[in-house]
Amino acid sequence: MRKHPISLKTLAQALNVSMSTVSRALKNHPDIGPEITKKVQQLAQELQYSPNPLAMGLLKNKTRIIGVIVPDLVTYFFSSIISGIESVAEENGYYIVIRSSYESYEKEKECLENLLKLRVEGIIMCLSQETTDYTHFDHLIEEDMPLVFFDRVCRTTEVDTVVVDNQVAACHITEHFVERGYRRIAHIAGPAQLNITRERIQGYKDGLANTGLHFQDALLVHCDMSIDSATAATRQLLALPQPPNAIFGVNDTTAFAAMKEIKRQGLRIPTDVALVGFSDEFHATVVEPTLTSIMHPSFEIGQEAAHLFLKQMHTKIKMPAQQVILQTHLVIRDSTIAT
Amino acid sequence: MRKHPISLKTLAQALNVSMSTVSRALKNHPDIGPEITKKVQQLAQELQYSPNPLAMGLLKNKTRIIGVIVPDLVTYFFSSIISGIESVAEENGYYIVIRSSYESYEKEKECLENLLKLRVEGIIMCLSQETTDYTHFDHLIEEDMPLVFFDRVCRTTEVDTVVVDNQVAACHITEHFVERGYRRIAHIAGPAQLNITRERIQGYKDGLANTGLHFQDALLVHCDMSIDSATAATRQLLALPQPPNAIFGVNDTTAFAAMKEIKRQGLRIPTDVALVGFSDEFHATVVEPTLTSIMHPSFEIGQEAAHLFLKQMHTKIKMPAQQVILQTHLVIRDSTIAT
DNA sequence: AAGGTTTGCGCAAACCTTTGCGGAACTATT
DNA sequence: AATAGTTCCGCAAAGGTTTGCGCAAACCTT
Structure with missing residues (x-):
């Protein structure tokens, strides 16, 4: 050896x-x-x-390691956020240790304990889909351990967060549909407990209200953001007595699944059904028709989260929780251009 | 505090x-x-x-941290490999620290030094595109530090590696084109210095030979696997006096870029030009037409790499370098079904 | 009861670094 | 020539854990 x-x-x-x-x-x-x-x-x-960083760490009680927990390592959205965190961490001489919660509450708790055992200096994370109890953060908050949530957040009055303007964006989407002449606008939403779900639903309703349309229960369905679940949701919508002619998916994966199902049923996009996604992956430009979507600055979300983290590291006294809201914008492509 | x-x-x-x-x-x-x-x-x-892991680490000179270096954090291929590594590491009580080389040789060296400073117990990595000099691994090899390469590899007689059967797969692709009646088969290859590029080119040539076709220089172009570069390569091929009617892209990103360019030029897939990718992302099923591609077991690559790593960790004596070759298979979709 | 064995626990070193304090050797002052 | 003041360096502790060794008390044997 x-x-x-x-x-x-x-x-x-x-x-x-x-x-x-x-x-x-x-x-x-x-x-x-x-x-x-x-x-x-x-x-x-x-x-x-x-x-030797171990000796230094022992002495100063610092490891220069940031724990990062994401619900999923594989999707474009999270991997580009991780990339953003990594780039800022690297510049500042920090290391990141990544753990995946696989969208599970139990696993999320495990990851957290695990990273604390490693003596990370703090945590940057996105909540799992299942997480509705937030008491596992009590310790961190009490002990003033640096903590930042991004995208899916909780306890925003106590913890720094990075999010996008979900409500505004969702409102724009709805208004965009109306401008293009669509009236029966459906929304495939995410899990009800997530803030992003709530905010996007609210934005969807705002858009309807702003354009004089009525909200209809039947046109709002939930999914767990998996492909199968989104496909089922799409099927449910299209099977309605009066099916929608526009669908707003809670993210691009949902929209892609919807697109497949719409095509499978022999309907044309955007003629029969218009479609909009959220978070704008590269692939939005490859599918056919190309997908109108919300441009989501994922890399910047990661950078911002890391910056908030470092700021917490460097301030001795407890500051009030800060919420960074990043701007999005709608990128219009073929899936909403009625021809 | x-x-x-x-x-x-x-x-x-x-x-x-x-x-x-x-x-x-x-x-x-x-x-x-x-x-x-x-x-x-x-x-x-x-x-x-x-x-306290720091104290333990200091005492035993072990950190239970694995350094992971990838050329890119964001693509599906690497993120799912990372996910595979993470899952095995987690099961075995190890942590992973990830660094991105951004496909740069200099950055790759930096990452390596950086991780060694952290006192990782070893490295699992994929070479950057630019890397042609492999002497920065001398230290690790001499000191028997656990080291595993995956996908893009070097010094295979000294270092454990995990790869897929690139040559066989590329041969299958070519033969598949021929079976479907395509004769002018082009290959958009990766950077010349990479083993995966060489192996896939060789498989491409094997397939041509097996089916009695001649290799033509003009039908083999290189790209750096970026979208722009792949687009340019596609343009070059389609501009030939006798353009190809089938294109084999070195990976799915390349194939997607090719697909966009082919469509842009008003050609139909697969009628005018057939297309095949490599590594089968989810999005291969979303694009139109759906993309025939090589199913690449990315998650398993990560798991295998981690297993090899752990095996090295647990064997005191130096074992001969092992090469794990994972099987792929061709998933046939609409981009090669001549109708 | 005297010897030997077992049982049960503490001392201290080692891993590596930082830092307050003490001390030796030197120069400068009166 | 004696005292005060510098200059330059080492000692030792601290941070948390493991582990070989030593040591005391209790046990068992004859």
């Missing part, structure tokens, strides 16, 4: 000085004479010395 | 015994009497004691 990496002791013994002298020489402490300082730095350079 | 978590010392003082006794009691050491053992374990449970 590999031998021990070189430590202060190695340098100290080689130069016949004490470890404290080496430690100080490395950071140009005035107490150390110029010749020794130079010799130490030279040897350190030569031997590629780098301080 | 948060106070110190509870340590062995806390327990020892509370129970008026020594830290060594607590340490041993916690692991049911026979030297410790049953009453003390019970009391210690009870209190530890109650106070939620968990050993």
